[in-house]
Amino acid sequence: xxxxxxxxxxxxxxxxxxxxxxxxxxxxxxxxxxxxxxxxxxxxxxxxxxxxxxxxxxxxxxxxxxxxxxxxxxxxxxxxxxxxxxxxxxxxxxxxxxxxxxxxxxxxxxxxxxxxxxxxxxxxxxxxxxxxxxxxxxxxxxxxxxxxxxxxxxxxxxxxxxxxxxxxxxxxxxxxxxxxxxxxxxxxxxxxxxxxxxxxxxxxxxxxxxxxxxxxxxxxxxxxxxxxxxxxxxxxxxxxxxxxxxxxxxxxxxxxxxxxxxxxxxxxxxxxxxxxxxxxxxxxxxxxxxxxxxxxxxxxxxxxxxxxxxxxxxxxxxxxxxxxxxxxxxxxxxxxxxxxxxxxxxxxxxxxxxxxxxxxxxxxxxxxxxxxxxxxxxxxxxxxxxxxxxxxxxxxxxxxxxxxxxxxxxxxxxxxxxxxxxxx
Amino acid sequence: xxxxxxxxxxxxxxxxxxxxxxxxxxxxxxxxxxxxxxxxxxxxxxxxxxxxxxxxxxxxxxxxxxxxxxxxxxxxxxxxxxxxxxxxxxxxxxxxxxxxxxxxxxxxxxxxxxxxxxxxxxxxxxxxxxxxxxxxxxxxxxxxxxxxxxxxxxxxxxxxxxxxxxxxxxxxxxxxxxxxxxxxxxxxxxxxxxxxxxxxxxxxxxxxxxxxxxxxxxxxxxxxxxxxxxxxxxxxxxxxxxxxxxxxxxxxxxxxxxxxxxxxxxxxxxxxxxxxxxxxxxxxxxxxxxxxxxxxxxxxxxxxxxxxxxxxxxxxxxxxxxxxxxxxxxxxxxxxxxxxxxxxxxxxxxxxxxxxxxxxxxxxxxxxxxxxxxxxxxxxxxxxxxxxxxxxxxxxxxxxxxxxxxxxxxxxxxxxxxxxxxxx
Numbered sequence: 001x002x003x004x005x006x007x008x009x010x011x012x013x014x015x016x017x018x019x020x021x022x023x024x025x026x027x028x029x030x031x032x033x034x035x036x037x038x039x040x041x042x043x044x045x046x047x048x049x050x051x052x053x054x055x056x057x058x059x060x061x062x063x064x065x066x067x068x069x070x071x072x073x074x075x076x077x078x079x080x081x082x083x084x085x086x087x088x089x090x091x092x093x094x095x096x097x098x099x100x101x102x103x104x105x106x107x108x109x110x111x112x113x114x115x116x117x118x119x120x121x122x123x124x125x126x127x128x129x130x131x132x133x134x135x136x137x138x139x140x141x142x143x144x145x146x147x148x149x150x151x152x153x154x155x156x157x158x159x160x161x162x163x164x165x166x167x168x169x170x171x172x173x174x175x176x177x178x179x180x181x182x183x184x185x186x187x188x189x190x191x192x193x194x195x196x197x198x199x200x201x202x203x204x205x206x207x208x209x210x211x212x213x214x215x216x217x218x219x220x221x222x223x224x225x226x227x228x229x230x231x232x233x234x235x236x237x238x239x240x241x242x243x244x245x246x247x248x249x250x251x252x253x254x255x256x257x258x259x260x261x262x263x264x265x266x267x268x269x270x271x272x273x274x275x276x277x278x279x280x281x282x283x284x285x286x287x288x289x290x291x292x293x294x295x296x297x298x299x300x301x302x303x304x305x306x307x308x309x310x311x312x313x314x315x316x317x318x319x320x321x322x323x324x325x326x327x328x329x330x331x332x333x334x335x336x337x338x339x340x341x342x343x344x345x346x347x348x349x350x351x352x353x354x355x356x357x358x359x360x361x362x363x364x365x366x367x368x369x370x371x372x373x374x375x376x377x378x379x380x381x382x383x384x385x386x387x388x389x390x391x392x393x394x395x396x397x398x399x400x401x402x403x404x405x406x407x408x409x410x411x412x413x414x415x416x417x418x419x420x421x422x423x424x
Numbered sequence: 425x426x427x428x429x430x431x432x433x434x435x436x437x438x439x440x441x442x443x444x445x446x447x448x449x450x451x452x453x454x455x456x457x458x459x460x461x462x463x464x465x466x467x468x469x470x471x472x473x474x475x476x477x478x479x480x481x482x483x484x485x486x487x488x489x490x491x492x493x494x495x496x497x498x499x500x501x502x503x504x505x506x507x508x509x510x511x512x513x514x515x516x517x518x519x520x521x522x523x524x525x526x527x528x529x530x531x532x533x534x535x536x537x538x539x540x541x542x543x544x545x546x547x548x549x550x551x552x553x554x555x556x557x558x559x560x561x562x563x564x565x566x567x568x569x570x571x572x573x574x575x576x577x578x579x580x581x582x583x584x585x586x587x588x589x590x591x592x593x594x595x596x597x598x599x600x601x602x603x604x605x606x607x608x609x610x611x612x613x614x615x616x617x618x619x620x621x622x623x624x625x626x627x628x629x630x631x632x633x634x635x636x637x638x639x640x641x642x643x644x645x646x647x648x649x650x651x652x653x654x655x656x657x658x659x660x661x662x663x664x665x666x667x668x669x670x671x672x673x674x675x676x677x678x679x680x681x682x683x684x685x686x687x688x689x690x691x692x693x694x695x696x697x698x699x700x701x702x703x704x705x706x707x708x709x710x711x712x713x714x715x716x717x718x719x720x721x722x723x724x725x726x727x728x729x730x731x732x733x734x735x736x737x738x739x740x741x742x743x744x745x746x747x748x749x750x751x752x753x754x755x756x757x758x759x760x761x762x763x764x765x766x767x768x769x770x771x772x773x774x775x776x777x778x779x780x781x782x783x784x785x786x787x788x789x790x791x792x793x794x795x796x797x798x799x800x801x802x803x804x805x806x807x808x809x810x811x812x813x814x815x816x817x818x819x820x821x822x823x824x825x826x827x828x829x830x831x832x833x834x835x836x837x838x839x840x841x842x843x844x845x846x847x848x
Contacts, residue, residue, distance in 0.1 A: 027479040029464050032706055033457055040453050055451040059666040093517050093700040100699055104554065126698030130528065132556075242483040244704040274550030275524055276517040276700065280668040280707040282456055 003353055004368065007360050015398035016366040017385040020175060020341050022237045023308050024389070031240070035289025036282075039068075042292050062281040064269040066091025068288040072233070072247055074296040079208060082222050082231070088251035088265045090272065091279050095205060095234035095246035100127045101268040101275070102201060102230055102248055106165040107133040115153060115167040115198065117145045119373030121175045124168050135375070136164060142335070144179045145169070147188055154196045166199035166230065171220055172207040173340020176373045176384040180337070183217050190220065193228045199252070200224075205234040208299045209309050210339035227252050230264065235287045237341075237388075238298040243283040309341065312387040315395045316343060323403040332406060334385075341388040344370065349409050350379035363408075365401035427777055428792065431784050439822035440790040441809040444599060444765050446661045447732050448813070455664070459713025460706075463492075466716050486705040488693040490515025492712040496657070496671055498720040503632065506646050506655070512675035512689045514696065515703050519629060519658035519670035524551045525692040525699070526625060526654055526672055530589040531557040539577065539591040539622065541569045543797030545599045548592050559799070560588060566759070568603045569593070571612055578620045590623035590654065595644055596631035597764020600797045600808040604761070607641055614644065617652045623676070624648075629658040632723045633733050634763035651676050654688070659711045661765075661812075662722040667707040733765065736811040739819045740767060747827040756830060758809075765812040768794065773833050774803035787832075789825035 004018055043054040057067060069089040076082040092098040106112055113134040116124055120137075128135050138153050139146035150167065157164045169189065171181045181189070193200050202220040210216050221231040231249040239245060250264035272278070294301035317336060320343075324332045331348030349355075351369045360366050370382035385402075387395060428442055467478040481491060493513040500506040516522040530536055537558040540548055544561075552559050562577050563570035574591065581588045593613065595605045605613070617624050626644040634640050645655040655673040663669060674688035696702070718725035741760060744767075748756045755772030773779075775793045784790050794806035809826075811819060 021485055024476075024480055024484055027476075027483045029460070029479055029482055032460060032483070036453070036456060052448075052451075055453055056448055058453055059451045059456070059664050060448055061445055061660070061665045093704070096699065096701045123698065123701075130695065130698050236485070240483050240706070241485045242705045244700065244702065244707075271554065274547065274554050275520065276668065277520045277547075278668065280517070280704055281666045282664070282710060283668075283704040283707050286706060 004356075004366075004372075007357060008366060011360040011364060011366070014360050014364040014366045015394050015401065016389070017387065017398060017402070018366040018368045019389045020386045021389045022241060023305055025308070025391075026304060027240075031290075032286055035286045035293065038289035038292050039285040042288070058281050058285050060281075062278045064273050064278050065089065065265065066247070066279055066284060067281050068245075068284045068291070069247075071288050071291045071296065075291050075298060076233075076249070078296040079299050080219055080222055082219065082249075084221075084249050084251055088249055088263060090248045090250060090265050090268045091284055092246045092248060092272070093276055093279050094236060094244045095203065095232050096123050096127065097272070097276065097279075098232045098246050098248040098268075099123060099201075099203070100130060101271050102166075102232070102250070103127050103133050104131045104271050105254075105264065105267050106199070107131045109163075111161060111163045112165050113157065113162050114201075115150070115164050117167075117169060117174075118375070119176050119370060120168065120375070121170070121203070122372060125375050134162070136162070137375075138167070140177065140179075142179070143185060144171075144174065144177070144181045145185065145189075147185070147192065150192060151196065154198065164196075164198050166201040167193065168201045168203065169220070170203045170206075172204060172217070173209060173337055173342070175206070175340075176342055176368065176370060177344055178335055178337035178340050178342040180217070180339075186217065186220055186223055190223055190225075190228060194226060200229045201232065202229050203232045203234075205237050206340040208238060208302060209306050209341070211310060212303075212306070214338060221249060235290075235298075238302055239287045239290055243286045245279065245283055245287045309388055310339070311392060312390060312395060313337070313339070313343070315392045316385065316387045316399070319395060319399040320345070323399055330410060341386050343385045343387065345383040345385055347381055347383060347406060347409070349413050350381055351383055352379040355409070359402075359405045363401045363405040365398050365405060367402065428780075428790075428796075431781055432790060435784040435788060435790070438784050438788040438790045439818050439825060440813070441811070441822055441826070442790040442792045443813045444810045445813045446665060447729055449732070449815075450728060451664075455714075456710055459710045459717065462713035462716050463709040466712070482705050482709050484705075486702045488697050488702050489513065489689065490671070490703055490708060491705050492669075492708045492715070493671075495712050495715045495720065499715050499722060500657075500673070502720040503723050504643055504646055506643065506673075508645075508673050508675060512673055512687060514672045514674060514689050514692045515708055516670045516672060516696070517700055517703050518660060518668045519627065519656050520547050520551065521696070521700065521703075522656045522670050522672040522692075523547060523625075523627070524554060525695050526590075526656070526674070527551050527557050528555045528695050529678075529688060529691050530623070531555045533587075535585060535587045536589050537581065537586050538625075539574065539588050541591075541593060541598075542799070543600050543794060544592065544799070545594070545627070546796060549799050558586070560586070561799075562591070564601065564603075566603070567609060568595075568598065568601070568605045569609065569613075571609070571616065575616060575620065578622065588620075588622050590625040591617070592625045592627065593644070594627045594630075596628060596641070597633065597761055597766070599630070599764075600766055600792065600794060601768055602759055602761035602764050602766040604641070604763075610641065610644055610647055614647055614650075614652060618650060624653045625656065626653050627656045627658075629661050630764040632662060632726060633730050633765070635734060636727075636730070638762060645673060659714075659722075662726055663711045663714055667710045669703065669707055669711045733812055734763070735816060736814060736819060737761070737763070737767070739816045740809065740811045740823070743819060743823040744769070747823055754834060765810050767809045767811065769807045769809055771805055771807060771830060771833070773837050774805055775807055776803040779833070783826075783829045787825045787829040789822050789829060791826070 047053045069086040073086040139149040234246045252264040256262040368384040370380045471477045493510040497510040563573040658670045676688040680686040792808040794804045
């Protein structure tokens with residue numbers, strides 16, 4: 001994604017549908033002070049005013065698995081109806097470290113590999129590369145995943161001597177597709193994981209960002225009866241990105257290598273002790289304070305942010321419909337997620353990084369070419385639009401520019417437009 | 425080190441010479457607020473009162489290589505006489521992540537390996553294990569490193585087809601040995617690294633904790649004229665452990681894999697983007713504020729802490745001399761570092777974890793068996809004593825208990841004492 005960052009920096013006046021960042025209109029550094037005080041007050045009460053112990057907890061080296069695991073467990077119960085032993089939670093440096101730890105633990109030999117639905121969040125390919133773990137792509141579908149292909153891929157892998165350890169999956173408002181799995185698919189996934197003996201590695205950064213009147217579906221972890229699901233969580237979108245706090249719920253029992261068993265959480269902690277030692281307790285305290293302040297509900301804490309995202313999503317979808325009406329669509333279509341941060345646009349031409357640069361330079365609008373999420377470098381006829389970081393006015397102007405860019409490309413493709421200015 | 429933690433928890437009334445943690449008598453959570461405000465004030469000035477930009481810098485996802493790299497560069501110039509381009513600094517989640525990133529970058533094939541002086545900080549073995557990089561042990565010596573053995577190990581490695589990429593070395597007050605390298609050895613190391621084509625991976629967590637009237641020796645990085653030294657820094661002992669902030673200086677030029685070159689710092693950043701994405705800017709702001717508050721001098725910032733360490737060191741050495749006078753030493757000796765956190769005690773019996781448990785249970789005193797720093801599990805006749813975390817009173821009582829334990833063991837060894845109570 002370095003190329004995307006570099007393009008953003010070169011065209012600072014471009015409107016960016018590229019950045020999957022949380023809305024920062026409500027950011028305030030005073031919140032950090034407030035959350036910190038909320039958390040240290042909580043510790044003072046919990047430790048019977050032992051101020052030295054409070055200071056040690058927040059300022060000294062700390063517990064490898066983290067210090068806000070108990071608060072995270074309460075958040076999961078309140079927001080997700082997921083009941084877990086706090087001891088099975090490992091607090092990590094963002095969700096990315098949780099992903100790395102999990103893959104490092106699952107990759108024991110070169111035969112261990114990871115199943116991923118394509119298109120897929122780039123951080124998964126990155127973490128898998130770092131631990132030398134091969135990825136086995138599974139076909140996506142308009143419903144999120146092609147289950148017949150999943151079974152076929154697992155069978156083929158086993159026949160060739162590989163061990164598919166887990167399927168990485170985002171059940172709610174996936175990045176980049178925006179797709180959510182229906183209940184039937186979730187249950188099928190759990191059944192197939194059991195039948196074919198692999199784990200589900202559920203990542204859930206966007207789950208709470210749904211329509212306020214919607215009845216959210218249970219996460220895979222909420223449906224998990226046999227500890228088949230390792231659940232990864234992130235506070236980057238729901239807490240504060242600058243705290244870099246995520247976590248893994250890893251309540252599986254695994255071999256300890258000495259003939260006994262240990263929890264997967266303890267195994268992740270052992271790896272973490274060699275990687276980052278422990279997650280900054282100061283940063284954890286900030287997220288802990290936010291959880292305390294909102295009675296453990298991040299849905300409640302993010303009511304205003306979610307209203308922004310929902311409003312942005314409405315404007316984006318309405319704006320696309322306005323600029324590409326049914327009778328003039330000529331190959332431009334898009335999916336219609338009901339939440340999350342992303343919409344995917346299908347366009348009638350292949351999209352690569354050079355085209356993004358052209359869009360930035362000539363039309364002052366940025367977006368993400370979808371081929372980055374397939375890992376093979378092959379240009380796709382698809383664009384990811386993020387709507388989390390913009391105002392409705394920026395969305396309106398950005399869509400005007402995007403429509404202009406797309407019309408230009410269509411005309412160029414059909415050979416009717418003169419080539420205007422500059423090299424590609 | 426899980427066993428050590430577990431023993432500490434089981435014997436909370438034991439005095440611990442085991443924990444290599446910074447003194448926490450001066451900890452105060454108000455300092456976090458103060459440093460944060462100092463840093464955000466600094467940003468307000470730097471960004472011409474653009475409050476949105478300040479908020480984005482501290483609260484949003486941030487630059488992979490960090491946001492306080494410029495302040496760290498100033499600290500290095502002030503405290504270490506090291507002048508580096510801030511772009512060659514990568515801010516990390518503690519020094520441990522810097523170590524991991526560096527080893528992951530150096531380990532390109534299974535032929536790449538790491539040289540380490542034994543005894544060695546356990547985090548090195550841990551990070552090397554995570555990246556599947558073999559360790560080639562080099563003999564230590566009372567002066568720190570056996571240079572003839574270093575050359576022999578490098579030659580043998582090359583003859584057997586291995587590539588020794590770097591030597592991990594702590595030049596000042598090493599953990600666990602407490603030893604500092606003299607100037608001649610430092611210069612020899614740089615010369616040998618050049619001659620035999622390997623890098624020096626210098627870790628420097630304790631360098632500023634020397635006698636106030638001592639003239640500190642230059643770090644390897646300060647002596648480095650050919651970019652042979654990757655320098656790892658930590659704010660865990662000098663800033664605040666709870667911030668979990670460290671860094672790597674990686675100003676080497678390396679292949680970018682596409683026929684061009686890039687800085688090693690950028691390569692580390694690429695790995696970091698797949699591991700932890702970026703280091704918490706909130707945690708960085710805390711350390712940045714501390715640097716600003718003390719005009720970039722951590723030597724100045726730690727004057728009171730260092731006085732505690734020096735006083736503790738004096739008490740520890742005097743207390744040992746008192747309890748083991750020259751005529752009654754019978755095999756108990758120790759080295760005499762002039763700073764840092766550690767002293768090594770030689771004892772006339774092999775020391776393992778069971779003996780530590782006995783010491784904890786029967787004598788209520790904890791320490792670290794030195795075999796943990798050799799990686800082969802073979803008990804050594806050595807004990808590491810940390811003195812950073814204790815008061816002088818605790819040191820006095822702890823030494824009484826330690827002397828009792830040692831006398832017990834000596835008598836037991838010579839068969840003159842009855843075996844008192846409980847299983848070993």
